[in-house]
Amino acid sequence: MSHHIVFLDHEGIAPSVRVPPISFPHSWQSYGYTAPEQVVARLQGATIALTCSVPLREEQLRQLPDLQMISLALTGTDIVDTDYCQRRGITVTNVPAYASNTVAEHVIATIYELFRRPACYHQLMRRVHRQETAAKNIYFDYRVRDVxxxxxxxxxxxxxxxxLGELASKMGMEVVYDDRNGARCGFGFVSRTALLEMSDVVSVNVPLTPETDNMIGRAELARMKRDAVIINTARGGIINEAALIEALQQGKIGGAAIDVVVNEPLAADDPLFALVDLPNFILTPHMAWSSEDAMQTLISGSVDNIHRFVEGERLKASPLAS
Known part of the structure; x- marks a missing residue:
């Protein structure tokens, strides 16, 4: 049979990334972006949907009787109602490990910025050049610490x-992991309470689930050292944003770097922008995953999943290890 493949949001992949050729009989339709209200119309007659970030919910999927497969060009599966897909026999696949290096490198970059402050001092030099601040022999405007x-x-x-742990260890950092309420044991695993209390940097790297939703709130932030920093490159909602805003504004923690937020894309009036001028806060638009190398791996893996499905392999989305 000939499959009809619809790529719902090719704008999620950089122009430099090459979509591998499809080797079986098919028709192809690609859209830059698909709004929720456009999903059903655009997927009418489609047997395979490819999406980077467009959610596919049960109320939409019920109206798409021809759909056989959803190939997710991302790590998670939370944008799809997988329970409904399983009941209906729709195959859902993802590419779970494509960004392991690029996200880890992003975390390392933010650690160095929060501790070494090169961008802050670059902006200071711009102000000196513009004669907005006085030139000095030695500057101590921003605290600088070794990593x-x-x-x-x-x-x-x-x-x-x-x-991330591998890279951090090579940088001379001591690395500890959350023991998941005692489920993990051995050297390097500590309780979450101990982790929060002993760490200079806390990095959140778990999927968003009912168990991790608002996992880091006011009480957890209060356990951190006053000069410790927290970094979230996982999913918005794992750190309670109101609690984080309060902790930074009141100087209860040393800093934060946030790449993911509850409401994406971030609106201009989002409360998090109250922090954007703080020198110890880094806000990026969910781009930790988006190196060209990682995106090529991602789209190649997504198309490979489509080929494997058409060839008759029994596939399912890979669960995210946490």
């Missing part, structure tokens, strides 16, 4: 968490 010797606490133990 080597600090403790990194990683909440998570999947591919990204493991790669």
């Amino acid at each position: 080597a010797g600090k403790t990194l606490g990683i909440i998570g133990s999947g591919p990204i968490a493991q790669r």
Whole structure:
């Protein structure tokens, strides 16, 4: 048979990334972006949907009787009603480990920025050049700390968490992992309470689930050292944003780097923008995953999943290790 493949949001992949050729009989339709109200119309007659970030919910899927497969060009599966797909026999696949290195490198970059402050001092030099601030022989405007010797606490133990731990160890950091309420044991695993209390950097690397929703709130942030920083490259909602805003504004923690938020894309009036001028806060638009290398791996893996499905392999989305 000939499959009809619809790529719902090719704008989620950089122009430099090449979509591999499809080797079986098919028709192909690609859209830059698909709004929720456009999903059903655009997927009418489609047997395979490819999506980077467009959600596919039960109320939409019920109206798509021809759909056989959803190939997710991302790590998670939370944008699809997988329970309904399982009941209906719709195959759902993802590419779980494509960004393990690039997200880990992003975390490392933000650690260095929060501790070493090169961008802050670059902006200071711009102000000196514009004569907005006086030139001095030595500047102590921003605190500078070494990264080597600090403790990194990683909440998570999947591919990204493991790669992050590997890189951090090579930088001279002590690395500890959350023991998942005692489910993980052995050297390097500590209770979440101990992790929060002992870490100079806390990195969140778990999927968003009912168990991890608002996992880091006011009480957890209060357990951190006053000069410790927290980094979230996982999913918005794992850190309670109101609690984080309060902690930073009141100086209860040393800093934060946030790449994921509850409401994406971030609106101009989002409360998090109250922090955007703080030198110890980094806000990026969910781009930790988006190196060209990772995106090529992602789209190649997504198309490979489609080929494997058409060839008759029994596939399912890979669960995210946490």
